[in-house]
Amino acid sequence: MRFHMRKNKLVILAAGTALLAAFICFPFSGQAAASIEEKPLAGITLSIDRYCESVLENLKEDAEQAKKEAGGEEASDDVAILSNISEKEKQEKKEREERIKLNLKYDKLGIANVDTYLNVRNRGSESAKIIGKMTKNTGCNIISVKKGWAKIESGKVKGYVKAEYLLQGEEAEKKALKVATLKAIVDTETLNVRYLPSIDSPIYDQISEDEYYTVEKEHLTKEFMQTYMAKHCSKKTVNSVDKESMYADLENWAMLSIDNEKVFISKDFVDLQYKLNRAVTVQEEKKKSSSSSSNRAAGIVSYAMQFLGNPYVWGGTSLTNGTDCSGFTMGIYSHFGYYLPRTSAAQAAATRSVSSSEVQVGDLFFYGSGSVSHVALYIGGGQIIHASNARDGIKISSAYYRQPLKIGRVM
Known part of the structure; x- marks a missing residue:
């Protein structure tokens, strides 16, 4: 099949060349010649191009049909290459979308590859002062790596960690896709947290501006809330809200986890982002x-x-x-x-x-x-x-x- 494809391409090119030569050599009348001088062979070239494209498309379809008839055997190198490129582009697009969704703002991502925590020091030495800690899977921006020590920045912490305990490059990005969690960042001074997703629900607590809270469920549904209330809420709590009004407004609420308690906040006062954990300072x-x-x-x-x-x-x-x-x-x-x-x-x-x-x-x-x-x-x-x-x-x-x-x- 590959031989026939190449042979057909040569025939097409040869036919096109002959046709072009015939038009050039044939003596035209003055009017025709003037017309050709204004548009030198543009129509001919376009016709040849379209004809070639049509034949190639038919050949591609023939190759695909031959592949089916042969029970899945390779029909054409050209078709296989096109398919591979298409799959690669899809994968690259998916990875780009995942990075955008994660909102990982790191020039060079590093992730703490430890079971408990990694000490952050004020200089690259094991005898240096500990100024912060990175728990397991904490993310950081790697500024530089020298003599086994990585200069990093994470949250409000800027210092040095042993480079051997950091995942870097593609390995770090793959890990980030698995461990990043959806966080709600409060963008108002104080936000009421409620037992149910309604402003009529009793207040559970108040949380502070710029703090990060884990989102347990971003998209609430009527079915989910019915099951949740039956299992976790008292009659008094359920009766505090108009259920139909609450169900109608669920898209504007999210469920958080605060100290192992499930509670609800209005999305109007938070910024939802996928985040890695940040390093914490150790202040004297x-x-x-x-x-x-x-x-x-x-x-x-x-x-x-x-x-x-x-x-x-x-x-x-x-x-x-x-x-x-x-x-x-x-x-x-x-x-x-x-x-x-x-x-x-x-x-x-x-x-x-x-x-x-x-x-x-x-x-x-x-x-x-x-x-x-x-x-x-x-x-x-x-x-x-x-x-x-x-x-x-x-x-x-x-x-x-x-x-x-x-x-x-x-x-």
Whole structure:
């Protein structure tokens, strides 16, 4: 078949050449000659081109038919090449669309390839000061790589990490497509979070501007909400809204996960983007004290930071294999000889209250909607470490990512 294709192409070209020569050599009348001088063989060339294209198209169809009749055998190199190019273009287009959807704004992407966390230092040396941490699958922009150290930037952290623990290039991009999660970035000063997707629903909590929250479900449907309400909502909560009005407005709402609780926010006040986790800063307290309680608090924070990136397990108490929020704070303090009750509400009752102006490293922050349902350990610099949810595990957040119900002191 390949031979016949080439032979036919040669015949077409030969016929075209002969026809062109005949028109050139044939003596025309003056009027005809003038016409040719104005449009020198344009019509002839176009006719030949169209004829060639028509024949080639017929040959291509014949090749495809021959391939079918031969039971799938190769019919034409030309057809196969065209098919391969088409598939490659489709794949490249798909990858471009995925990158746009991910909104990964990195000139040179790097992803932390570790089980727990990767230390970010202020210079390329293992003896250098730790200024931040990148948990598993955290993304960064690689500025340069020299002598085994990568200079990176991620979130508000800019420093150096061991290059061997970073995925780079195509490997990093493939990983990003798998691990990036949809986040809601609040673009108003304070946003009400509700139990159901309706402004008539009771407020669960309020969240802060510029904070990132994991989106559990972007597109809500009537069927989904009916199942969700039957399983998770009290009659009082369900009766607080006009269900038909709520169903009609579902496209303007999304479901978030906050401290393992499923809640709803209006899309009008958030920016939804696919994001990789960012590095977090490790800030030292400005006020240093030589008191034994201060030293002990610093030790508690240092110990807690060892478990950054470990898994969240509801009802769990293992700092390495999985714990929930109260299991985490209980486990940290028990290591230093302090007993805390098992639940976050009981821990709140067992600690003495302090104001936000008096907060110290080692204090516990308690959160919830009306009653305490979550607890975190204050590590200084306006940050907490806590067992957040099954997706994020033990992580660092702003202490005011939501309004605390109480700040409690153990020591």
